[in-house]
Amino acid sequence: MTSMPMSALLSALRGAGRQHLTASTVAARQAITGSHVLRVHGYNKVLRKKVPNGHFFESAPFGAGGHTWKVVCYPNGSDRDHAGYTSLFLKSLRPHDDPFVFDATTARLQASVLDRDGKPWRTQTAEHRSFLGYEAWGWKDFVKNDDLDLVDDCLTVLCDVTVDDLPLHAEEVVTAAAATPPPEPTASALPPSFDGHGWFPEAIWSDMPTDDMVTIHVGGKSFPAHRFLLEAHSPVLKLALQNVTSSQLHIAGGLALDAEVFEAMLQYMNNYSPSCSEKIKVEPTIADRLLVAADKYGLEKLKLACGEALCPRVDMGSVAAMLTLAERHGCPVLKDACIQFLSRAGNLGSFASTDGFQRLMKDCPSAAEEIADIAVKQYA
Structure with a gap:
């Protein structure tokens, strides 16, 4: 037996004398799962030799459950105790104090190393509550590197991100x-x-x-x-x-x-x-405001167009805000423009003496490693 449609229910109640009548509906939400494939070529021969323990690389941003994510991989372990492992984490790109996000409650990450036939060889599952912010969760011991049997030295990881309960404000x-x-x-x-x-x-x-x-x-x-x-x-x-x-x-x-x-x-x-x-x-x-809205509502093509429109506006006075915006809302094209600007001769040194640099280090610590890489290249 199905429930009476809301319109019919309201009509019946008004007919019974309730003329000043309002109604609201709250419904349970189904879990939403998004998947991302991370493929890394030259994993053992190149990356594990060049990326030291405690250092990582990231996947491209991807959307799942109305949010933007990155996979963070430490090919030689995230700390000294896990130097013989590949550490794998999932990171949300939205900060805790961002007023434009939904109050999601729980996210589950299932990550699988795929074999030569595309079938899961090693699978791990983790659940995290109140995941919004520059948080990363996953496994320091995702897989032991000596156990990896890679085809053509290529690591392929399938990540399934499931977001439960997406209530509106x-x-x-x-x-x-x-x-x-x-x-x-x-x-x-x-x-x-x-x-x-x-x-x-x-x-x-x-x-x-x-x-x-x-x-x-x-x-x-x-x-x-x-x-x-x-x-x-x-x-x-x-x-x-x-x-x-x-x-x-x-x-x-x-x-x-x-x-x-x-x-x-x-x-x-x-x-x-x-x-x-x-x-x-x-x-x-x-x-800039349209980029935030496009990210919130999952309009990826519009977000890309906003990033491209902002690239010409990157300068010494705006680069801190632009890089924070790009990091928070998963806009690689704008982030690349900021990195290219800071990579030009003299720009990083000038930027490091500004208040914008201090705010960036405080508000967007994930950008610190990018800037450190630029400094190493310029002053090595």
Whole structure:
């Protein structure tokens, strides 16, 4: 027996005399698993000889469960007691004090060394609670190096990251005011027009059913949008819309996500398909805030475009903030631009004498090793 739809339930309750009636829905979330393959060539002959005990390398950033991660590998052990092992850890790229993250509770990491046939040869599983921040967890003794039987000296590790329970912030839980139907959209509230290079012709709006429309409220403004567009682009919005029983979705604004930024993000979703290969246009003045929003909502192509828009703005006064932004939100293209800037003759020495350098070391310690590598190369 299925439960009564919310709309029917509210109609029945209003018919019983409850005219001032509101409702909200909370639903259990399914665990979300994302997988990443890390393949390392020349593992024994090159990396284990060049990377000393206590030093590591990282995978490229990847998304899983609405968050961004990196795999951290110590080919000669993370400390002296594990010098004969490969140590492997998972790191979240979001800091504890980042106000734009969800309050996820538990993440599980399962990592497997794959054999020549792509089948797990050695598997370890670890669980971690309250994982947000520059935390890394995993195994100092992931695998003993003498036990590794590598094909063509190539190490292949499959990492499955499962995030349980992704609740929204309290402000983002949708409350359906069901006493009166929502007003008909006015001319100013119609969907934004297309600029000619969009996902599909503007005429398609007239072919879409009206019940596909939702209204997003953020920063004191309301934005109409097609549900299928939001769900196709953003796994985070798709998850939020699964629990919407009305056509209204309220999103708490913040320092990075205000009405201006959300409008730009919505314009991107209107005009570009997830598989679009053409260059995405980003307004440089909001590229930093838009990058944070794109990372939060899983819009990887938009995040890349924001990073590219910020690269020309990297200079002595901005490099600390840009490198912190790139590290926190998993933007390799912006990070590379910062590293290249600091690698130029004289720049690192000048930067080390600024307040920005001290803030970077405090706020983004993960960048310290990159800067140390630059210093070694320049002053060796």
